[in-house]
Each structure stands twice: as C-alpha cells, then as structure tokens.
Amino acid sequence: MPQLRRKKVPWTVQEEEMLKKGVQKFSSDGKFPWKDILEYGSSVFFSDRTTIDVKDKWRNMCKVSPKFK
DNA sequence: CTAGGGTTAGAC
C-alpha cells in the first residue's frame, strides 16, 4: 500500500471565482467559514475539494497576489 | 473548525 497521493489537479477559474465570491460574501469576524463557502460552491468545486484545500489555495493566492486580501 | 508547515509533482 504505497499510499498514493491524489493526482495534481489544477484549480479551474470557476473554483477561483466561487472562492473569491464566497469569501467576499461570507468572511465574518475576520474568520473564514470555508465549510459554508465550500457548500456555497459545491456545484462548482470538485468532489475532493476540502476546507484545507480552499484555505491553502487562498493562502497561496494571497502570497503571490496581496491584492486579493 | 481554522491556521500553519512540510513535501510532492509539474513547468520553466
């Protein structure tokens, strides 16, 4: 059992857009309800997309583009 | 549940 890591699937524009919209719509008390955001765009987000993935994507995006924060 | 860190894989 070589514990295969999931394949590297690039994020689509739909996911990034839904993430941005969700964060701009939600984002209360400086907290990020990724759970709600994920549910909000569950129709666009992949089936394996987790709150950790969303947070990581947002973090990476912010690191490379401080304009989003 | 959210935040941060470390590692792997693909592109340059």
Next chain:
DNA sequence: GTCTAACCCTAG
C-alpha cells in the same frame, strides 16, 4: 536545477 501550485499532516 529552480519556482510555482497543490496535497497532506499537525497544532491551536
């Protein structure tokens, strides 16, 4: 060989 994007694990 290096950098960016993504995935997994741990800590608060």
